Amino acid sequence: MAKPDTAPRSTAPRPKMKNLRKQPGFDTMAWACLVFLYAPIIVLIIFSFNDNRSVVLWTEFSFRWYTAAFENEGIRKATMVSLKVAGVATVFATIFATMAALATTRNPPFKGQALVYAIINQPLMVPEIVTAVATLAFFSIIKQLTGINGIGYLMLAHTVFCVPFAYMPIRARLEDMNLTLEQAAADLYATPVQVFRKVTLPLMAPGIVAGAMLAFVVSLDDVIITLLVGGPGETTLPIYILGQIRRGITPEINAVSTLLLVLSVVLVSLFFFLGNRKK
Amino acid sequence: MAQNGVSQGADTHKNMILAEGVVKTFGQGEHMVTALDNVSVTIRQNEFFTLLGPSGCGKTTLLRLIAGFDLPDRGNILLDGQEIGHLPPYKRPVNTVFQNYALFPHMSVARNIGFGLEMQGRPAKEISEATDRMLALVQMEHLADRQTDQLSGGQQQRVALARALAPHPKVLLLDEPLSALDLKLRKEMQIELKRLQHETGITFVFVTHDQEEALTMSDRIAVMSAGDILQVGPPKEIYNNPARRFVADFIGDINILEADLTSGDTQATLPGGARINAILPNSWAPTGRVNVAIRPEDMALTQPGADNAALHGTVQNIVYFGSGHNVHVALDSGLDIIVRCAGTSHEVGALVGITLPDAVQVLVD
Amino acid sequence: MTQSSFITPAQQAESDAKLAAAKAQTDADARRRRLQLLSPSVLLIGIFGLFPLTITLIYSFLSPGSYGGVTWEFSTNAYVQFLFEADIFDDTLSFSTTYLSIFSRSIGLALVATVGALIIGFPTAYFIASKRPEQRNFWLFLITLPFWTNLLIRTYAILLIIRDEGIINLGLMGVGITDKPIGILYTDFAVFMGLIYSYLPFMVLPLYASLEKLDFRLVEAAYDLYASRFQVLRHIIIPMAKPGIVAGCILVFIPGLGAYITPELLGGGKDLMIGNLIALQFGGSRNWPFGSAAALILMVVVMLSLIVYVRHAGKGGASHG
Numbered sequence A: 001m002a003k004p005d006t007a008p009r010s011t012a013p014r015p016k017m018k019n020l021r022k023q024p025g026f027d028t029m030a031w032a033c034l035v036f037l038y039a040p041i042i043v044l045i046i047f048s049f050n051d052n053r054s055v056v057l058w059t060e061f062s063f064r065w066y067t068a069a070f071e072n073e074g075i076r077k078a079t080m081v082s083l084k085v086a087g088v089a090t091v092f093a094t095i096f097a098t099m100a101a102l103a104t105t106r107n108p109p110f111k112g113q114a115l116v117y118a119i120i121n122q123p124l125m126v127p128e129i130v131t132a133v134a135t136l137a138f139f140s141i142i143k144q145l146t147g148i149n150g151i152g153y154l155m156l157a158h159t160v161f162c163v164p165f166a167y168m169p170i171r172a173r174l175e176d177m178n179l180t181l182e183q184a185a186a187d188l189y190a191t192p193v194q195v196f197r198k199v200t201l202p203l204m205a206p207g208i209v210a211g212a213m214l215a216f217v218v219s220l221d222d223v224i225i226t227l228l229v230g231g232p233g234e235t236t237l238p239i240y241i242l243g244q245i246r247r248g249i250t251p252e253i254n255a256v257s258t259l260l261l262v263l264s265v266v267l268v269s270l271f272f273f274l275g276n277r278k279k
Numbered sequence B: 001m002a003q004n005g006v007s008q009g010a011d012t013h014k015n016m017i018l019a020e021g022v023v024k025t026f027g028q029g030e031h032m033v034t035a036l037d038n039v040s041v042t043i044r045q046n047e048f049f050t051l052l053g054p055s056g057c058g059k060t061t062l063l064r065l066i067a068g069f070d071l072p073d074r075g076n077i078l079l080d081g082q083e084i085g086h087l088p089p090y091k092r093p094v095n096t097v098f099q100n101y102a103l104f105p106h107m108s109v110a111r112n113i114g115f116g117l118e119m120q121g122r123p124a125k126e127i128s129e130a131t132d133r134m135l136a137l138v139q140m141e142h143l144a145d146r147q148t149d150q151l152s153g154g155q156q157q158r159v160a161l162a163r164a165l166a167p168h169p170k171v172l173l174l175d176e177p178l179s180a181l182d183l184k185l186r187k188e189m190q191i192e193l194k195r196l197q198h199e200t201g202i203t204f205v206f207v208t209h210d211q212e213e214a215l216t217m218s219d220r221i222a223v224m225s226a227g228d229i230l231q232v233g234p235p236k237e238i239y240n241n242p243a244r245r246f247v248a249d250f251i252g253d254i255n256i257l258e259a260d261l262t263s264g265d266t267q268a269t270l271p272g273g274a275r276i277n278a279i280l281p282n283s284w285a286p287t288g289r290v291n292v293a294i295r296p297e298d299m300a301l302t303q304p305g306a307d308n309a310a311l312h313g314t315v316q317n318i319v320y321f322g323s324g325h326n327v328h329v330a331l332d333s334g335l336d337i338i339v340r341c342a343g344t345s346h347e348v349g350a351l352v353g354i355t356l357p358d359a360v361q362v363l364v365d
Numbered sequence C: 001m002t003q004s005s006f007i008t009p010a011q012q013a014e015s016d017a018k019l020a021a022a023k024a025q026t027d028a029d030a031r032r033r034r035l036q037l038l039s040p041s042v043l044l045i046g047i048f049g050l051f052p053l054t055i056t057l058i059y060s061f062l063s064p065g066s067y068g069g070v071t072w073e074f075s076t077n078a079y080v081q082f083l084f085e086a087d088i089f090d091d092t093l094s095f096s097t098t099y100l101s102i103f104s105r106s107i108g109l110a111l112v113a114t115v116g117a118l119i120i121g122f123p124t125a126y127f128i129a130s131k132r133p134e135q136r137n138f139w140l141f142l143i144t145l146p147f148w149t150n151l152l153i154r155t156y157a158i159l160l161i162i163r164d165e166g167i168i169n170l171g172l173m174g175v176g177i178t179d180k181p182i183g184i185l186y187t188d189f190a191v192f193m194g195l196i197y198s199y200l201p202f203m204v205l206p207l208y209a210s211l212e213k214l215d216f217r218l219v220e221a222a223y224d225l226y227a228s229r230f231q232v233l234r235h236i237i238i239p240m241a242k243p244g245i246v247a248g249c250i251l252v253f254i255p256g257l258g259a260y261i262t263p264e265l266l267g268g269g270k271d272l273m274i275g276n277l278i279a280l281q282f283g284g285s286r287n288w289p290f291g292s293a294a295a296l297i298l299m300v301v302v303m304l305s306l307i308v309y310v311r312h313a314g315k316g317g318a319s320h321g
Helices: A026-048 A064-071 A075-104 A112-123 A128-146 A151-177 A179-187 A192-221 A224-229 A237-247 A251-278 B059-067 B109-119 B126-136 B153-165 B183-200 B211-217 B235-240 B243-249 C009-059 C077-083 C099-128 C133-148 C151-162 C167-174 C188-212 C218-222 C229-241 C244-255 C260-264 C276-282 C289-319
Strands: B015-026 B033-044 B048-052 B074-079 B094-097 B173-174 B203-208 B220-225 B228-233 B255-262 B267-269 B275-279 B288-294 B300-302 B311-320 B326-331 B336-341 B350-356 B357-362 C084-086 C094-097
Touching: A026 A251, A026 C099, A026 C151, A026 C188, A064 A075, A064 A251, A075 A112, A075 A151, A075 A192, A075 A237, A075 C009, A112 A151, A112 C009, A128 A151, A128 A224, A128 C009, A128 C276, A128 C289, A151 A192, A151 A224, A151 C009, A179 A192, A179 B094, A192 A237, A192 A251, A192 B109, A192 C133, A224 A237, A224 C276, A237 A251, A237 C151, A251 C133, A251 C151, B015 B059, B015 B203, B033 B059, B033 B203, B033 B228, B048 B059, B048 B211, B059 B074, B059 B094, B059 B173, B059 B203, B074 C009, B094 B153, B109 B126, B109 B153, B126 B153, B126 B183, B183 B203, B183 B211, B183 B288, B203 B211, B211 B235, B220 B235, B220 B243, B228 B235, B228 B243, B243 B255, B243 B288, B243 B357, B255 B275, B255 B336, B255 B357, B267 C167, B275 B288, B300 B336, B311 B336, B326 B350, C009 C289, C077 C084, C077 C099, C077 C289, C099 C133, C099 C188, C099 C229, C099 C244, C099 C276, C099 C289, C133 C188, C151 C167, C151 C188, C188 C229, C188 C244, C188 C260, C218 C229, C229 C244, C244 C289, C260 C276, C276 C289
Parallel strands: B048 B203, B048 B220, B094 B173, B173 B203, B275 B357
Antiparallel strands: B015 B033, B015 B074, B220 B228, B255 B267, B255 B288, B267 B275, B288 B357, B300 B350, B311 B326, B311 B350, B326 B336, C084 C094
């Protein structure tokens, strides 16, 4: 409508009015925000390749601390625990989330749907520290009653908070998918089971993969719940790193942190570009 | 055969679809919408049957009930003598061409076309032969291995047709399949669809809101409005003898005039006193004030006071539309009407006489 | 219009019955499928996510066990302890602000961090929203990426640069602004910075979602009606972005309030926040009832903020269609 050249003639033309969308200083702030977000991470990554033991001054490029990290028994064990917990939590959370997403998008709306959403998203709404202590209290009762111990509790706790993260992209994917494709398949003599296998499942697969990746990343990164719920010998990689940081900074931790960081970045980037390509 | 708009040859064709007393509502309580209000219709074997009406008239709902995507609240739907109203879509020998084509994006063109036969568990050889035959039928052989998202709109349209025809259904349902195409392609596809229907001998049920499309392609048209079928007949009958005011208004330009009809009289009296033969809708004999319909092209302008001038008026406006002119005339009786002529020597403000056709259609409101 | 000649009454009854059966079957199928598909996640989260919260409530009214856990003895001590201090010798209660001040400090820090995140996040979100669509996605990706990386490691990265031997202090000393490290680490400022750093993406995303919908013709119309840039910002852009501002503030405030890692690493443990206080009761201090009570009080504060949010979101949604 009101282009600059149709503006009232009486006001003298101002050169800075060229881009009406811009606000002064906003661009600078956005770039500063980006620097703020990335600078600490980049410094961490750079110093993980520093040969110097003191972790202060740059001396020489080296993979020394990566080698040391790989040879460190504690890191190796913690990595295995992390992968086990994240793997189990991802598999179950993704299956449950997929089923729930199908029920909330591929079925007629029902009474209590809002309640179901609220329950599924509950782990996102309660502060993590509260979830952590509540879970700890609950598990301690179960442990007392049954006498059963083990890493299963930690896996269970992770599965619970992974479900909403897996659910989000799967549901989004299903909502984007046109129902007429499934109707077309039914019209072409596919039974409900065949419709699911031949049409729904292949088309929702990118959403499932994305959900699984998010669940995996979220489980891998968890600190608070693992810290409280995890028993002795159930040290995940972040808990190991936390313990080391408390004891004092070592370049080995920089190397492990960098690796964990890179893993998350790769998975999330995949998720992002997978999602974008499909649109 | 059915291609030439045979209207009264019912006994040469058996009925393919019988819908009787079909009621369908959506929503509940205050928000309840009646999409189909006690609809009955008969569709014959091997005809090109069109459901025509504005959006929200219930035409797509009727199609979806025949396809099995929704179940009717009440009423019977028979296909080839069999009750199908209660069956799920995959148990009905009926296929659909969707408005947005609904091609499976994760399958090639050939697999899309063979999908129906694959689901029916036909042998691989039969599927590939039928697929090839269908590809040839819609002239898409060269694109068999393409992914469907690499096709143009017209090509997707052809694949959707081939996919729905491949299992050789008893009835093909088409839900506004041409609405996404541009005008030129749409005209081509209209002819193509007629050809396919002729070659396959399958009954086509076509849904559209485009009256021109309906008149061009159909053997018979059912005009729908507000969940009801108002008139069923061949295109010419629908166009020339609209029985209802809505049908007359919806299809083409038309002038609707008030006239007087006395009991037992075959002629109506127009305002200004001119008398004209009246065509009455079936089994309906109104008297008194009625509405009559006259197409603009059935009238002509003449000199005021000429012998054949039944009406008189003043030219208000002349609108040129390419192949002719619409002349808007204010009648002496106060009504505005449109007369269509190829060329005109009259000018705005001129007094003109208007000639009428031999007979006019009387409308039911 | 209807001529029933081709269907006899008997056939009619039969077909009506079939139709009714088909409908009942469809409904029953939908119900059964829904039950089967939803029960795993609803049961899982219901039992292991929701139910434990009631256990916390019960625990907060019990007495602490000597080695962690609880003894099943009713007591309101956990809540009394929150406000009063028992004298070690004669058990008389005197009002104490120790825990209240931890709560108010936490709320204060979370609030300040929220405002800080808004000041950084708003221009950033506006900048992204005014980009071309294909660039917007990439910027959003850059802003959200850190969120998906490990919070502990990101906090550790902050620690690395702000500690006395970190590059900030080395840089300042290098150019001669100061000759000894300015102590940033283990201060409230460090926690404040860490909180902004941790939850900034939560601020930018909802702000962007609001600003992206902003119709820039409205901005042009305001300029056309003699508004200055600042007036446009104040009277057009900010009011339109209000739902996003409220959502962003809530999304930063809630996790900021319950933060554990940030104050643990950057606050150095001497200035507690609620999160650390709670965790401490389940660890070294071993007072589970008191920890449960603190967790519940935190929950209440969070729920109150959520109610504020829902109220505002409802209003904002209505006025913007």
